[in-house]
Amino acid sequence: MEAFTVLEAVVAPLDRPNVDTDAIIPKQFLKTIERKGLGKHLFDAWRYLERDGKQVDNPDFVLNQPAYAGAQILLTRENFGCGSSREHAPWALADYGFRAVIAPGFADIFANNCVQNGILLVCLSMDVVDHLFHEVMANPGYRLRIDLPAQEVQTMGDSRYAFPMGAGHKHKLMHGLDDIQLTLQQDGAIRAYETQRRQTAPWLFRD
């Protein structure tokens, strides 16, 4: 997994609250047995139109507008990533090229899935997010700098906005760590727990 430290990139605004994971990646693309290749289907229903039986870009959708080409930061509204637990949503965001999402709030399962895929979720207040929307709309090609070690979003005009982040998640993102390896270092504790559980709750074991 790619480590995340500092990112300076173009910001794409998606001005909707409650963007669910069905919208991020619709069910017809969940049939894959791979993790890669979902970027072209990101926001599929909003991003494409059907014209004469052919799929064409929807010119009204933000990701199809030249000002946001190469965007790696998505700016959106509250409760982003609600609904289905599909990890295909962060897979699609990452495969498209997004490395960070800024919003006033995120759904819990989605947030966990993002950490597993090196995507930084930046939680800022409604007022700051509102302000950033105005800036992005007024300045085509608007860029932000996200400094994870400092836990700050920095504007090119040098405004700074601190964001909260758990120490565990921060460490994991900054080092691109694989959890399983870390967990297996606790194998003794896991086995000891199981031995005790077999005594107190034998019905939990079927073997």
Added chain:
Amino acid sequence: MSAKTLYDKLWESHVVHTEQDGGVLLYIDRQLLHEVTSPQAFSGLRAAGRKTWRIDANIATVDHNVPTTDRAAGIADATSRLQVDTLDQNCAEFGIEEFGMHDKRQGIVHVIAPEQGLTLPGMTVVCGDSHTATHGALGTLAFGIGTTEVEHVLATQCLWARKAKSMRIWVAGRLGNGVTAKDLVLAIIGRIGTAGGTGYAIEFAGPAVQALSVEGRMTLCNMAIEAGARSGMVGVDAVTIDYLRGRPYAPVGKVWDQAVAVWGDLHSDLGAQFDAEIRLEAADVAPQVTWGTSPEMVVDISARVPDPALEKDPVRRKGWSDALAYMDLKATTPVSSIVLDKVFIGSCTNARIEDLRAAAAIARGHHKAVSVKVVLVVPGSGLVKAQAEAEGLDRIFRDAGFEWREPGCSMCLAMNADRLEPGERCASTSNRNFEGRQGAGGRTHLVSPAMAAAAAIAGHFVDVRDWAAH
């Protein structure tokens, strides 16, 4: 000893290790696997040369992609077939028990695990599916996870987690006739919003919750995630124990007695403190119908579609306007005048035997409206289907012009062939009315099974409390 919440008890009994920063390694008693969110987990294990930690803690079934029509010829769609075949192969390779497509016990993962006694009180239960919250109805800590975490549980039997805040939703009194657990949970979501439970584990409690069957409690906990909470739960009582007795994978004999004694403590202690408390009067809850593209966009059957112009918050106002445009509805339209093209009775929310009985009680002796193209009735499992047929419910549905199908997730998310066409409007007993959820361009209204059956017959929404007049 200080008074504890049910969530405290479930959490504390599963802590394997605590890091200095407060991160907890939590033990997982049961992992449920299905074909959509597991293939990359198995390939991850294989690529790293890792083994499963504890095979008997896992159980698998196929539900999202399976056809609900005759299965003798297999699955027509090649990508769906590949996903189902991949689960079969992975389970065979790793030695995991699977209820395959032709097994009588196959069904929606959240229906079959409680039905088999594979979900037991006091467990931690996970699945790569957000509706895992369902299992909390049996006094478990159950939550949905992503595929990387599925792989982590396969490899270590644990997950890294942080304790959520606790919320109790107390429902006083009793639900009125014709008002169900589905209406209650939709009313709760309407009140607290789809992010109202974010960061919380919700316990549903109070006389109206205790009066529900375990199946009703499952409907309630199932949609905790639609209120933003990863987990919903209900304390164990005599209703829970009666439900579990004699289930195929439930303990027997002395071990059963031992288990029941332990399970008796799985409720919040008197005086336990919650981070948030919400109280509702059950008598105030009417049959609910969603009008928009988020489960929080819900009103009473007697109400009208709301007017965005009256909403002060600009973000919400825009959200409402977008939803009305997508749903092709006008503000202030009476909900009872909304006309349906299709009806879906099924899903992990409402495809258990009591749901089918409730729908059949409405449909008996009636026929679907001519304007309603299709009414799909999709039982939650092969055993639910067999039970319904033993009771003659399939006959009632067929006589009403409804289609009686094979078990699976079906048109809740339309990964198989069951779906809405663009512009079609559906009364659905499922859990999500998101844009395109039941098919690209499709429009979903969430309701209870009885309300769905009544809408199928009338052709538009009606208040089931007035159904006797029909």
